[in-house]
Amino acid sequence: MNNLDKNANFSTLSLMILKEIRLDRGIHQGVIADRIGKTPSAWTKIENGQSSLTFDVLIGACTALQGHPSHITAL
Numbered sequence: 001m002n003n004l005d006k007n008a009n010f011s012t013l014s015l016m017i018l019k020e021i022r023l024d025r026g027i028h029q030g031v032i033a034d035r036i037g038k039t040p041s042a043w044t045k046i047e048n049g050q051s052s053l054t055f056d057v058l059i060g061a062c063t064a065l066q067g068h069p070s071h072i073t074a075l
Contacts, residue, residue, distance in 0.1 A: 011053045017075050021065050036060035
């Protein structure tokens with residue numbers, strides 16, 4: 001995560017962290033989409049910041065990545 005804009009918000013940072021974890025673990029976007037009850041294209045839009053990251057989606061994504069939301073906020 002280089003070149004972070006100093007005005008980046010919590011959602012943007014959370015999505016960057018989730019994506020990095022997902023890529024590091026080799027988890028396909030479809031797995032997360034399935035866990036949160038969305039289509040893969042809907043998750044792609046969320047992950048790319050084109051749709052809102054809601055709290056329930058954050059929790060679902062963390063569960064799909066076998067992590068805890070507190071890990072995301074701590075980073």
